[in-house]
Amino acid sequence: GAISVTAEQPKLVRHKHPNGTVYVYRILENCWDPKKKQSRNKQVCIGKLDPDTGELIPSRRLDESRAAVLDSAVTAVTSVSGPGMVLRKIAEDAGLVNILREAFPDSWQSILSLAWYVASTGNALSHAEAWCGNHETPFGDSLCSQRISELLERMPEDGRQTFFKLWGRQVCERDFLCYDITSVSSYSEQNEYVRMGYNRDGEKLPQVNLAMVYGQKSHLPVTYRVLPGAIPDVKALSALLETFRKLEFPSLHLVMDRGFYSQDNIDRLVERRHNFTIAVPSRLKWVKDEIDRFRGGMHGPDGFRKVGDETLYVHTRMVPWGKERRRCYVQLYFNALRAAEDYDGFTLELLRYREELEQERPVPEHEEAYRRFFACKRTPRRGLKVSYNTGAIEAYRNDYAGFFAILSTKFKDPLEALRVYREKDAVEKCFDDLKNDLDMKRLRVHASGRMKNRMFIQFVSLILTSQIRRTIREKLPSSKYTPKSLLLELESLTTIHYRGKYKDRLTEATKSQREILEAFGVGVQP
Helix, strand or coil, X not given: CCEEXXXXXXXXXXXXXXXXCEEEEEEEEEEEECCCCXXXXXXXXXXXXXXXXXXXXXXXCCCHHHHHHHCCCCCEEEEECHHHHHHHHHHHHCCHHHHHHHHCCCCHHHHHHHHHHHHHHCCCXXXXXXXXXXXXXXXXXXXXXXXXXXXXXXXXXXXXXXXXXXXXXXXXXXXXXXXXXXXXXXXXXXXXXXXXXXXXXXXXXXXXXXXXXXXXXXXXXXXXXXXXCCCCHHHHHHHHHHHHHHCCCCCCEEEECHHXXXXXXXXXXXXXXXXXXXXXXXXXXXXXXXXXXXXXXXXXXXXXXXXXCEEEEEEXXXXXXXXXXXXXXXXXXXXXXXXXXXXXXXXXXXXXXXXXXXXXXXXXXXXXXXXXXXXXXXXXXXXXXXXECHHHHHXXXXXXXXXXXXXXXXXXCHHXXXXXXXXXXXXXXXXXXXXXXXXXXXXXXXXXXXXXHHHHHHHHHHHHHHHHHHHHHHHCCCCCCXXXXXXXXXXXCEEEEECCCCCCEECCXXXXXXXXXXXXXXXXXX
């Protein structure tokens, strides 16, 4: 193509060749020649003039971007490309784009753009307009606050359920699923999910409970459920299993801590043919009976195991469970160093039990502990008085401190059961990302419908963040990147968009940026 050249353009000069061709040179710099005592300049040929139109035909050694710079008629805008290059690759490789498109055919680009924003900044959606305006996103334009509000209002429940159905099946068919609950504080007084209850962050704000399911191998979040703030962990599992049934998930393997143990929950898992690996409270009578049976031979050589720097005595027994006589393995472990920790942990449990009794908010699953470790007396004058049963408490500490138990349908090997159980901290890291890095420490959205959609966008961003964290761990193990700092490193990688006939140009990547893009399988031109 040709570029018009005018006499007013600075630093461009023409030289007519004897053959009649007019060449255009660009002056690079002016300098003083001390020998000839005159000003000189260095020039480079940038092309020649078309004999018919008088327009510049750029030299072949100039690429389009350099030619565009010389064109005074050309204007250009820049956009930040680096974070989007990684986030787009993750979303496509994980199947997230296709699933969102099927679940939300009219708004998936907006949802994914906001998820990119949250993953990159961790800021509130109220600040998304400026970020989306100068970053490359699936939506391709700025998302104004009015459009974001409309999106939060209109995202249908059917769309969210379709997403969880498709996404959950994709992940959980090949994975163990970890399950846990966290409290999310809220300022809302108009949301039916917000209740006062046990706040896991120690805050005095009302809360909702967020139950999260996470793939242990893939390190990807699978689904979540919003629960009223006052619901106990034990009852929350029943709601989760009902969710799995409605979403038609395949048979699962759930990994859970002891807060979710109850006989009803185990019976329900067994009845529905789900596999599980769950920690069991050592205060239960049947667990104490198992410990008493194991105690005499626990120091024998057959029970000795070493796990890293940890010395354990282990014991395994198969027990048939329920009417179906489902095969379950009770795994017992004793750690002498753990005994001191158990002493403190048991003390905290006793303090919580006493508070439940004094506030007359008993938890049915704690009835056995109430009867054994407390004495309650009510008088007309002083009301309810709760005191400790010191003898029973000391006997329990002496006999059962240092023991812990795992019940599993899957693992006969006690060390394999322990490894899988301990790896459930992926869920805890997931919660840490969600609340500390992705603007979920407080909920400022008041209506429950908007809150659900806000949490859904947060969940999509968590999928992206989790995959970035996994790639850092596997491909960039010596780096100190967090997901947010990695995306921040890519902020200076921009694209210049020329209006007209010239192609867009990506700025040159730094060494660090090239390493990041290579780790995620993103190709860049040299």
